[in-house]
Amino acid sequence: MRQxxxxxxxxxxxxxxxxxxxxxxxxxxVGIELLPLNxxxxxxxxxxxGSIDLKIWYAMAARNVVLAEQMGMDIALICNGCYKxxxxxxxxLKHNDDLRDGVNEVLAEIDMEFKGSIDVWHLAELYYDPEIxxxxxxxxxxxxxxxxxxxxxHYGCHLMKPKKERxxxxxxxxxxxxxxxxxxxxxxxxxxxxxxxxxxxxxxxxFDLTHALDITNEKLINLQEAGADALTExxxxxxxxxDRGQIEIEEKFGxxxxxxxxxxxxxxxxxxxxxxxxxALDLHAVxxxxxxxxxx
Amino acid sequence: xxxxxYNDPKLEEKLRDxxxxxxxxxxxxxxxxxxxxxxxxxxxFQCGTCTGSCPSAPRSSYRIRLFMRKAVxxxxxxxxxxPDLWLCTTCYSCTDxxxxxxxxxxxxxxxxxxxxxxxxxxxxxxxxxxLIYQTGHGVPNNxxxxxxxRKLGLTEEPPTTHMYPEYIKGIRKIMDHYGLKExxxxxxxxxx
Numbered sequence: 001m002r003q004x005x006x007x008x009x010x011x012x013x014x015x016x017x018x019x020x021x022x023x024x025x026x027x028x029x030v031g032i033e034l035l036p037l038n039x040x041x042x043x044x045x046x047x048x049x050g051s052i053d054l055k056i057w058y059a060m061a062a063r064n065v066v067l068a069e070q071m072g073m074d075i076a077l078i079c080n081g082c083y084k085x086x087x088x089x090x091x092x093l094k095h096n097d098d099l100r101d102g103v104n105e106v107l108a109e110i111d112m113e114f115k116g117s118i119d120v121w122h123l124a125e126l127y128y129d130p131e132i133x134x135x136x137x138x139x140x141x142x143x144x145x146x147x148x149x150x151x152x153x154h155y156g157c158h159l160m161k162p163k164k165e166r167x168x169x170x171x172x173x174x175x176x177x178x179x180x181x182x183x184x185x186x187x188x189x190x191x192x193x194x195x196x197x198x199x200x201x202x203x204x205x206x207f208d209l210t211h212a213l214d215i216t217n218e219k220l221i222n223l224q225e226a227g228a229d230a231l232t233e234x235x236x237x238x239x240x241x242x243d244r245g246q247i248e249i250e251e252k253f254g255x256x257x258x259x260x261x262x263x264x265x266x267x268x269x270x271x272x273x274x275x276x277x278x279x280a281l282d283l284h285a286v287x288x289x290x291x292x293x294x295x296x
Numbered sequence: 297x298x299x300x301x302y303n304d305p306k307l308e309e310k311l312r313d314x315x316x317x318x319x320x321x322x323x324x325x326x327x328x329x330x331x332x333x334x335x336x337x338x339x340x341f342q343c344g345t346c347t348g349s350c351p352s353a354p355r356s357s358y359r360i361r362l363f364m365r366k367a368v369x370x371x372x373x374x375x376x377x378x379p380d381l382w383l384c385t386t387c388y389s390c391t392d393x394x395x396x397x398x399x400x401x402x403x404x405x406x407x408x409x410x411x412x413x414x415x416x417x418x419x420x421x422x423x424x425x426x427l428i429y430q431t432g433h434g435v436p437n438n439x440x441x442x443x444x445x446r447k448l449g450l451t452e453e454p455p456t457t458h459m460y461p462e463y464i465k466g467i468r469k470i471m472d473h474y475g476l477k478e479x480x481x482x483x484x485x486x487x488x
Contacts, residue, residue: 010435013454013456013458014458018444020450038455039455041456042433045434048420049425050386050408051405051417052425054409055474056474060467106470109473110465110470157386157388158386161391161392162388162391164397172392196387197387200385202386203382203418203420204352204383206423206424207382207421208382211356215351215352277447
């Protein structure tokens, strides 16, 4: 078993706890043990904090990294927004003395020091990495294949972009999460403008909800055109925007899509035989039932 | 060889202003943006790939290319007071596609930081920071969620600052170091 400090963030544990439960259970089945990162906080929200003062964002994110350094473990996480804060700040502080010194000056006030001794990973990239899990081993963990389900992928922005500060390669037409979906027995679906943002990031969801929803609506039009049974992503904030957003779009624009939205770990949970109750799928704003009928 | 001159003192004086005669241009603005955003904004040649890649552009008057120009021209007041500044979703599509290897997204982030120094910050940003100051989370737990967590066999509170509130003290110290809580309270109170 490989062990990681499990950074939860906010939206998964506090709005979609099924993602947290699924991540812990499903990872164990492929040789990854996720241990609690006690005392972690919000990453903090890169839009809100970064926009006000990047220095505060560095320091707050560094505090979370240091908690994992104290455990002597790499961080694994399940949210693109958290990845932006935790991964990016960890890398920036490792490679820029001026930033690190500034952050450590502040952290000294709470008896902490950023050492740069750990790495930060998104759980999805650990699943894809053949040296950690790999698509083959992931497929072997499937007991209830999602046969017949047509599933579209929303990559989100902050996992892979900006590409020169990441290691995922192509950000125009990536296919690696589709491979993870195919490993579950489902059929990945392509759709127009796949890499378009969900609309929620950068504080825009809070600043101008209608504007954010208009972007989401464009995505939903393209998804509907492709005939997807469900949308999967690896970011609870994108999930919130698509899931609750569909209700808000119904109210504001009078359009109904009824497209179930599931985090990849929720899909993996279903494919490994977890029940909808074990995943708290009833907390989703858009009913997941049509999708469940298709696969169960 | 003598340097060619216009022989017009007024025109000579104007031309010494490298910012195309715009009198409220602040050359320090570009330097500030580049320092905070850690990107080479002055390399922008206005191709417009950024605006063409932008999810916010087709549905608003927000034009990232315009903000890039304003950075280069030092139009600080115009840039920082424009509410379009807050319509960037930080998707980084412009950054990935910029042929000059600039990060326009980080130019926007730098401008937002500079606007924030003038107390120009939308309320939702400040409210998020207040929630984190209080609970450690931007999106805190609630009763419906606690019940759901219990059913799932998870602890009612996640093992974050929710389960270990003693860690909130450190978070508050960091935010207080920058005076963020006090500032957020003051700006939010002004708008009540």
